[in-house]
Amino acid sequence: MLVALTDTSKYPDEPAPAEEPVVEEPVVEEPVVEEPVVEEPALDGAALFTAHCGSCHNGNGLGSGPTDKTGATAAAITNAIATAPGMGVLSFLTDAEIQAIADAL
């Protein structure tokens, strides 16, 4: 009857892995976020200039006289916002708005 005591198959070195409880992943419904279709309103560059630039560059609406910015490119305006004294406050203007202003100038 010694056989049974030496039967290692009953005592494996590695304990049998505990039964992992099957955790059901809750199915989380991702809310479908619909991208709202935003109709880009046509930007009125002249109005934007009057509103944001006219106080400094105005003469007759689109700039005139010594501070005339007629023909200024969007890049020039963006650069001016970054560098010109007093224009930093206009950094909220979007690229589209700046482009619209440039198109109007």
Ligand code: HEC
């Ligand atoms: C607070 C006053 C102020 C406002 C507002 C302002 N600017 Fe300026 N801007 C200046 C000053 C000062 C300079 C530097 C001197 C110069 O070039 O007239 C300048 C420079 C520029 C320049 C670069 C110089 C050149 O002639 O190329 C451009 C372009 C320009 N402004 C366009 C604009 C536009 C477009 C707006 C509106 C989005 C605007 N500015 C709003 C004060 C202002």
